[in-house]
Amino acid sequence: MSSKTVQKLDRVVIRFAGDSGDGMQLTGDRFTSETAAMGNDLSTLPNFPAEIRAPQGTLPGVSSFQLHFADHDVLTPGDAPDVLVAMNPAALKANLDDVPRGATIIVNTDEFTKRNLGKVGYAESPVDDGTLESFHVHAVPLTSITVDALAKFDGLTRKEKERAKNMFALGLLSWMYTRPLTGTERFLTKKFGAHPEILEANLTALKAGWNYGETTEDFASSYEIAPAVMPPGTYRNITGNTALAHGLVAAAHQARLPLVLGSYPITPASDILHALSSLKRHGIMTIQAEDEIAGIGIALGASFGGAIGVTTTSGPGVALKSETIGLAVSLELPLIIIDVQRGGPSTGLPTKTEQADLLQAMFGRNGESPVPIIAPSTPADCFDAAIEAVRIATAYRTPVFLLSDGYLANGSEPWSVPDVADLPDLRVEFAAEPNGVDDKGEPVFHPFLRDEETLARPWAVPGTPGLEHRIGGIEKADVTGNISYDPDNHDRMTRLRAAKVAGIAGIPDVVVEDPSGAARVLVLGWGSTQGPIAAAVRAVRNAGHDVASAHLRHLNPFPANLGDVLRAYDRVVVPEMNLGQLSMLLRARFLVDVRPHTSVRGLPFSTVDLADVILTHLEEVS
Amino acid sequence: MTTTDQTTHAPGAARPSGLAGIPLLAADAPPQTKREFTSDQEVRWCPGCGDYAILAAVQSFLPELGLKRENITFVSGIGCSSRFPYYLDTYGMHSIHGRAPAIATGLATSRPDQNVWVVTGDGDALSIGGNHLIHALRRNVNMTILLFNNEIYGLTKGQYSPTSKVGQVTKSSPLGSVDQPFNPVSLALGAEATFVARTMDSDRKHLTAILRAAAEHRGTSLVEIYQNCPIFNDGAFDLIKDRTQQEARIVHLLDGEPVGVGPEDDRKVLVRMPGGRLEFVASADAAGADVVVHEAGAEDPSQAFALSRLDSPEMTHVPMGIFRSVSRPTYDDGVRAQIRAAVDTAGGPATDDDLASLLRGRDTWTVA
Numbered sequence: 003m004s005s006k007t008v009q010k011l012d013r014v015v016i017r018f019a020g021d022s023g024d025g026m027q028l029t030g031d032r033f034t035s036e037t038a039a040m041g042n043d044l045s046t047l048p049n050f051p052a053e054i055r056a057p058q059g060t061l062p063g064v065s066s067f068q069l070h071f072a073d074h075d076v077l078t079p080g081d082a083p084d085v086l087v088a089m090n091p092a093a094l095k096a097n098l099d100d101v102p103r104g105a106t107i108i109v110n111t112d113e114f115t116k117r118n119l120g121k122v123g124y125a126e127s128p129v130d131d132g133t134l135e136s137f138h139v140h141a142v143p144l145t146s147i148t149v150d151a152l153a154k155f156d157g158l159t160r161k162e163k164e165r166a167k168n169m170f171a172l173g174l175l176s177w178m179y180t181r182p183l184t185g186t187e188r189f190l191t192k193k194f195g196a197h198p199e200i201l202e203a204n205l206t207a208l209k210a211g212w213n214y215g216e217t218t219e220d221f222a223s224s225y226e227i228a229p230a231v232m233p234p235g236t237y238r239n240i241t242g243n244t245a246l247a248h249g250l251v252a253a254a255h256q257a258r259l260p261l262v263l264g265s266y267p268i269t270p271a272s273d274i275l276h277a278l279s280s281l282k283r284h285g286i287m288t289i290q291a292e293d294e295i296a297g298i299g300i301a302l303g304a305s306f307g308g309a310i311g312v313t314t315t316s317g318p319g320v321a322l323k324s325e326t327i328g329l330a331v332s333l334e335l336p337l338i339i340i341d342v343q344r345g346g347p348s349t350g351l352p353t354k355t356e357q358a359d360l361l362q363a364m365f366g367r368n369g370e371s372p373v374p375i376i377a378p379s380t381p382a383d384c385f386d387a388a389i390e391a392v393r394i395a396t397a398y399r400t401p402v403f404l405l406s407d408g409y410l411a412n413g414s415e416p417w418s419v420p421d422v423a424d425l426p427d428l429r430v431e432f433a434a435e436p437n438g439v440d441d442k443g444e445p446v447f448h449p450f451l452r453d454e455e456t457l458a459r460p461w462a463v464p465g466t467p468g469l470e471h472r473i474g475g476i477e478k479a480d481v482t483g484n485i486s487y488d489p490d491n492h493d494r495m496t497r498l499r500a501a502k503v504a505g506i507a508g509i510p511d512v513v514v515e516d517p518s519g520a521a522r523v524l525v526l527g528w529g530s531t532q533g534p535i536a537a538a539v540r541a542v543r544n545a546g547h548d549v550a551s552a553h554l555r556h557l558n559p560f561p562a563n564l565g566d567v568l569r570a571y572d573r574v575v576v577p578e579m580n581l582g583q584l585s586m587l588l589r590a591r592f593l594v595d596v597r598p599h600t601s602v603r604g605l606p607f608s609t610v611d612l613a614d615v616i617l618t619h620l621e622e623v624s
Numbered sequence: 625m626t627t628t629d630q631t632t633h634a635p636g637a638a639r640p641s642g643l644a645g646i647p648l649l650a651a652d653a654p655p656q657t658k659r660e661f662t663s664d665q666e667v668r669w670c671p672g673c674g675d676y677a678i679l680a681a682v683q684s685f686l687p688e689l690g691l692k693r694e695n696i697t698f699v700s701g702i703g704c705s706s707r708f709p710y711y712l713d714t715y716g717m718h719s720i721h722g723r724a725p726a727i728a729t730g731l732a733t734s735r736p737d738q739n740v741w742v743v744t745g746d747g748d749a750l751s752i753g754g755n756h757l758i759h760a761l762r763r764n765v766n767m768t769i770l771l772f773n774n775e776i777y778g779l780t781k782g783q784y785s786p787t788s789k790v791g792q793v794t795k796s797s798p799l800g801s802v803d804q805p806f807n808p809v810s811l812a813l814g815a816e817a818t819f820v821a822r823t824m825d826s827d828r829k830h831l832t833a834i835l836r837a838a839a840e841h842r843g844t845s846l847v848e849i850y851q852n853c854p855i856f857n858d859g860a861f862d863l864i865k866d867r868t869q870q871e872a873r874i875v876h877l878l879d880g881e882p883v884g885v886g887p888e889d890d891r892k893v894l895v896r897m898p899g900g901r902l903e904f905v906a907s908a909d910a911a912g913a914d915v916v917v918h919e920a921g922a923e924d925p926s927q928a929f930a931l932s933r934l935d936s937p938e939m940t941h942v943p944m945g946i947f948r949s950v951s952r953p954t955y956d957d958g959v960r961a962q963i964r965a966a967v968d969t970a971g972g973p974a975t976d977d978d979l980a981s982l983l984r985g986r987d988t989w990t991v992a
Contacts, residue, residue, distance in 0.1 A: 238988045282966035284974045292759035296726035303730025422976045464715040467694045474718025
């Protein structure tokens with residue numbers, strides 16, 4: 003039992019910040035796991051540089067992990083941290099602007115040397131010169147206390163001992179917020195099992211951090227955040243990339259089809275490749291290709307063979323895959339293209355989030371080349387979005403875009419694990435016999451004889467006797483699939499392909515949330531902006547205003563009621579992390595004067611900023 | 625860095641067949657004919673195109689494999705040669721420029737019951753698709769790549785290709801090409817290919833023998849087929865097609881035999897000179913010399929590479945036949961073996977419970 007006072011809080015935002023090599027992502031992950039185990043609702047935002055190890059102690063090398071947890075439902079990783087842990091001067095400088103006055107800052111004073119201060123342009127230590135006087139500062143020599151705590155480990159070098167300082171920090175924060183250490187102890191045992199001394203050192207540092215909080219006078223009290231009230235169920239914490247990988251596995255399981263991933267490593271999508279590579283037990287086949295083009299080619303070849311072909315990438319990779327996506331549109335074969343969007347154009351901001359590939363997914367191919375698009379709205383929603391993508395791809399024999407982004411990919415939240423029995427049945431039938439007769443009355447197979455309802459063509463896989471056929475990217479004659487340059491046929495096939503995608507069934511109507519029923523302004527988002535928009539809308543309503551909100555998951559085709567919804571409001575505001583791509587589509591399609599609100603800072607929208615934008619629109623309309 | 629042992633062939637073990645794992649016709653099934661492998665589509669190559677001869681040879685050869693037609697797939701890229709799949713009554717895909725090896729890799733790896741062929745040309749395989757070609761060869765996916773080399777772009781109407789000779793005048797090189805060509809055999813050998821051969825459209829017997837060996841090889845077989853384009857590069861291979869000249873120019877590579885060229889009465893053999901250079905010398909003068917004996921199965925590809933360098937733009941000596949044929953574990957067998965082992969170790973294919981366990985992960989909590 004703690005001898006100190008314990009205060010109750012309803013929510014906290016903590017940001018761990020340090021050098022790329024300081025283990026901040028790991029520290030954040032562990033704190034998140036402990037917090038999830040406490041039953042709090044949470045949301046996380048890792049933020050790290052593209053360089054693996056930028057020069058030590060510099061601003062470009064700062065890596066951070068933000069966690070928002072509460073006793074109620076959490077919609078975003080939080081705008082501003084209540085607690086900043088700064089492992090060095092660079093981490094302090096890079097993050098200080100985000101920290102509100104009165105917040106807590108824990109600094110590792112050992113790293114505030116003249117040299118390190120100089121690297122980021124501090125003439126004097128901000129800890130001593132009054133810069134931090136409006137914050138609640140804990141100046142803790144984290145490194146030297148850690149090294150002292152590990153004095154008995156003769157077999158470890160000083161550098162190895164210093165490396166355990168992140169565990170000391172984790173122990174201290176765990177004490178502050180009464181998080182249990184058992185999960186982290188288990189984790190460390192697994193990670194360092196083969197190196198007993200390093201394991202012991204990390205466990206010792208972890209406990210030393212906890213004890214430091216417990217015993218020193220610097221920390222007067224600890225805090226408790228009660229578990230959030232969440233619907234009953236079994237929960238786990240999950241990132242968007244893991245949820246996507248699991249969703250694909252579940253979809254293949256429910257379709258009773260093999261899953262084949264052809265992929266080339268690219269940030270921030272590579273973790274999906276990693277996750278699926280380790281799921282051979284589930285029959286998952288992963289092929290790391292020589293380039294992005296081969297990745298999708300491999301996937302398409304597997305789809306031709308009757309598998310669910312998947313390729314994972316980010317925007318630059320989509321650019322390279324475009325021609326093959328067009329081929330898949332023409333061949334009318336199932337294919338899943340997962341684009342974990344990042345800042346662009348070109349290499350852009352590899353580790354930062356953006357939503358600027360929407361028009362690329364929609365139009366980035368030659369010819370009339372319609373592709374369905376789905377965008378998950380939260381990390382956990384990536385699971386359901388993957389299943390929905392597979393449903394559409396297999397039922398309609400079409401490539402499908404899934405637009406995730408860096409924020410969803412690396413961010414995490416608690417996920418109510420679904421019951422396998424509740425997952426949809428995704429089984430589809432392969433063509434098994436000829437579906438027509440030739441002029442002599444002999445049975446033949448027509449690879450482009452469509453299903454009247456779905457307009458999907460038969461999926462006839464190699465190995466099926468009697469259905470031998472040839473398909474290709476040259477225009478095909480309707481029904482027979484033979485090469486055809488006939489003008490009317492091309493016109494008909496182009497319209498059939500468009501009609502097939504436009505007519506995809508099972509897309510739910512967009513649901514408008516308008517609690518008072520008196521709103522004149524609708525805020526419409528898509529993809530990963532759902533959390534910030536919901537939080538901003540909640541803040542605006544709590545301030546006594548009427549505002550409606552809705553969120554799009556299907557970007558192509560749109561839900562059938564979308565036009566009516568847009569026309570029902572005096573003003574529609576569309577926040578997007580691009581320069582107005584969904585707004586352009588909505589204006590073109592529905593002739594509604596939607597108002598974009600855009601930001602491309604590589605970061606999710608701030609709730610406070612977004613609430614201000616909404617209030618401005620409310621004023622203008624009233 | 626961590627490495628794990630992967631399957632290797634035991635020395636001396638029988639070489640696995642490229643056709644292993646593909647269902648055969650029933651023993652009592654009537655023999656297949658060329659006609660059954662011929663689709664109902666009108667062949668649309670130019671009159672006199674070398675592709676006709678290759679198509680006829682392939683259609684005639686396929687019945688010999690004894691496979692069901694539904695277990696054969698031809699994948700092609702873009703170019704004149706890539707129309708090939710349309711004319712065969714098997715499964716087929718006419719894909720996009722240069723990407724056929726990648727698409728075929730996905731099919732062959734996920735469908736070991738398919739006999740997979742890639743048909744490509746010098747532009748398709750060596751220019752726009754060069755990357756996929758070399759990676760297919762190094763991976764050694766079980767498939768056969770037929771590279772029709774006519775040393776010109778045909779479908780785009782006559783620009784120089786990556787195998788066109790320096791100085792060649794084409795529509796895009798009116799003053800002669802200054803582009804150094806690839807030697808496809810040298811390239812394949814450098815890319816760790818396990819089976820590399822060269823043959824010619826007009827030599828039906830040789831072509832068929834090479835097709836047979838290529839199909840039988842487990843791994844990626846690369847077959848370069850010299851093919852005449854009568855419209856844009858007519859006569860490119862006349863020096864070795866001309867009956868009066870070919871005997872003096874074609875070096876037939878025969879496994880285990882001394883490498884030689886020329887008629888009986890003017891026979892030359894290939895000799896390794898001091899320093900390692902290879903040179904043809906008259907048989908009569910070769911006594912005591914280090915005569916090169918062709919060994920297609922040699923692990924070290926150096927000699928095969930040296931043979932590939934006998935080529936010259938003047939076609940003084942042109943080696944034909946199988947340069948290299950060695951057994952190495954295939955990528956697709958390796959991928960499937962890892963999955964099979966994981967599934968077997970876990971006690972069989974994943975059940976609903978296994979999926980539920982995956983979704984739960986290691987760290988769950990329950991809200992009542």
